[in-house]
Amino acid sequence: MLSTGEPSESDPERESGDPTLTVRGLTKRYGDTVALQDVDLTVEEGEFVAVVGPSGCGKSTLLRVLSGLEESFGGRAAVDGVDVRDGGSDDVGMVFQEPRLLAWADVRENVAVGLPDGVDPDAPGAQERVNELIETVGLDGFAGSRPGELSGGMAQRVSLARGLAYRPEVLLLDEPFSALDQLTKYEQQDNLLEVWTERGTTIALVTHDVEEAAYLADRVLVLGGEPGTVATVIDVDTPRPRDRTHPEVVAARDAITDALGV
Numbered sequence: 001m002l003s004t005g006e007p008s009e010s011d012p013e014r015e016s017g018d019p020t021l022t023v024r025g026l027t028k029r030y031g032d033t034v035a036l037q038d039v040d041l042t043v044e045e046g047e048f049v050a051v052v053g054p055s056g057c058g059k060s061t062l063l064r065v066l067s068g069l070e071e072s073f074g075g076r077a078a079v080d081g082v083d084v085r086d087g088g089s090d091d092v093g094m095v096f097q098e099p100r101l102l103a104w105a106d107v108r109e110n111v112a113v114g115l116p117d118g119v120d121p122d123a124p125g126a127q128e129r130v131n132e133l134i135e136t137v138g139l140d141g142f143a144g145s146r147p148g149e150l151s152g153g154m155a156q157r158v159s160l161a162r163g164l165a166y167r168p169e170v171l172l173l174d175e176p177f178s179a180l181d182q183l184t185k186y187e188q189q190d191n192l193l194e195v196w197t198e199r200g201t202t203i204a205l206v207t208h209d210v211e212e213a214a215y216l217a218d219r220v221l222v223l224g225g226e227p228g229t230v231a232t233v234i235d236v237d238t239p240r241p242r243d244r245t246h247p248e249v250v251a252a253r254d255a256i257t258d259a260l261g262v
Contacts, residue, residue, distance in 0.1 A: 019042045019043055019044050019045070020043055020044065020045045020046075020047075020079065020080060020169065020170055020202045021041065021042065021043035021066060021078070021079060021170060021202065021204065022041075022042055022076070022077070022078045022081070023039055023040060023041040023042075023062070023065075023066070023075070023076070023077045023078075024040055024075055024076040024077075025038050025039075025040065025074065025075035025076065026038070026039040026040075026041075026062070026065065026073060026074070026075040026076070026077055027039075027073060027074035027075055027227075028058065028061055028065060028070065028072075028073040028074070029073075029074075033227075034227035035058040035061045035227055035228060036058040036061055036062060036065075036073075036227055036228045036229075037227040037228070037229055038075070038229060039058075039062065039075075039223070039228065039229065039230055040230060041062075041221060041230075043170075043202055043204060044202075045169075045202055046200045046201070046202055047202055047203075047218050047219070048196060048202075048203045048205070048216060048217050048218045049203070049204050049205070049217055049218065049219050049220070049221060050204075050205045050206075050207055050212070050213035050216060050217035050219075050220045050221070051063075051204065051205065051206045051207070051220075051221045051223060052206075052207055052208065052209075052210060052213050052220060052221070052222055052223070052256060052260065053222060053223030053224055053228060053231075053260070054224065054260065055208075056226055056228075057223040057224060057225060057226065057227075057228035058223060058227065058228030059174075059206040059223055059228070060174050060175075060206055061228075062206070062223075062228075063094070063172045063173075063174050063204065063206055065077050065084065066079065066084060066092070066170075066172055066204065067084075067092055067094045067172055068084045068092070071084075071085050079091070079092055079170060080169070091166070091167070091168045091169035091170060092168050092169070092170045092171075092172065093114070093163035093164060093165075093166055093168035093170070093171045093172065094163060094171075094172045094173075094174070095159050095160055095162075095163040095171065095172070095173045095174070095176045096159070096174050096176070097174050097175040097176060097178055097179065098179075099147070099155040099156055099158060099159040100159065101147040101155055101158055101159065102147070103146065103147055103148065104146070105146070105147075106143065106144050106145060106146050107134060107139060107142050107143050107144070107145050107146075107150070107158050108130055108131075108134065108143040108144065109121070110147070110158050110162060111130045111133055111134060111158060111161045111162050111165055112126065112130050112165070113162055113165075114161075114162035114163060114164070114165030114166055115129070115130070115165050115166065116166055129165065130161075130165070131143070133161040133164055133165060134161060136161065136164070136195060136198070137157040137158070137160050137161045137191060137195070138157060138191060139154060139157055139158065139161070142154065151184070152179060152180055152181075152184065153180055153184040153187060153188055156176055156177065156180065156188055157188070157191065159176065160176070160191075160192065160195070164195070164199070164201075168201065169201065169202060170201070170202045170203075170204070171201045171202070171203050171204075172203075172204050173192075173203065173204070173205045173206065174206045175206055175207055175208065176188070176192075176205075177189065177207075177209075177212070178207070178208065178209070185209075185212070186244075189212060189215065189216060192216070193216065193240075193241075197240075205217065210253050210256040210257050210260070211244070211253050213252075213253075213256055214236060214249050214250075214252035214253040214256060215242055215244055215249055217236055218235070218236060218237075219233055219234065219235050219236065220233070220234040220236065220252070220256055221233050222234065222256060222259040222260060224259075224260065224261070231259050231260075232259045234252060234255050234256055234259065236248070236249070236252045238252070
């Protein structure tokens, strides 16, 4: 079923059962420009939330705040109840729009970059971890390949594996499939769902693709305006696995499109 509503107003202090991600009254400025204003967002443990909105509404800025890359802002943003300005949680992984792989390093070495600080990538346990992730993202047989030998979809899989290397509780993804052709995008969306189902990771995905949001997410946060504010929140309760043409998925896509005013 499909419904719309505002984020819940639960206590922001972390207790058992409280949200993994909590944003309250988030306002972010760049000089005289206000990128986000009074944004509220709650993401429960293990939930898959998508964030959509037009260019310039602050979607990527929201992820940067949650990842700890932006330390100056108004309001509150917390991971596991710890304000991101106080260090947040170490259990946050980030996957960017571009794979950003090291051209001189092979797949195994690129994935190992995501291991926790102080972990020797040559240690047996670390090697086992890296090999497990390469298998998880479906790149068996390519561990020794360099980025120039990979397709765009394969490179993005390496980026996903690197983001998971820290064993993050929360995975933030900033339009990771936008540069892929449609068939490859579908394959990568399904691969992401498999990883999410297997690991129970909490995911926040920024995307311009309303079909992608409706197909992947449990809830869709629609941002609009300049500065970016929350226009609405759309719940997508369609059982999984989903069919992209299922009437409820189509209805969710249409509701997102309407909320964007497209």
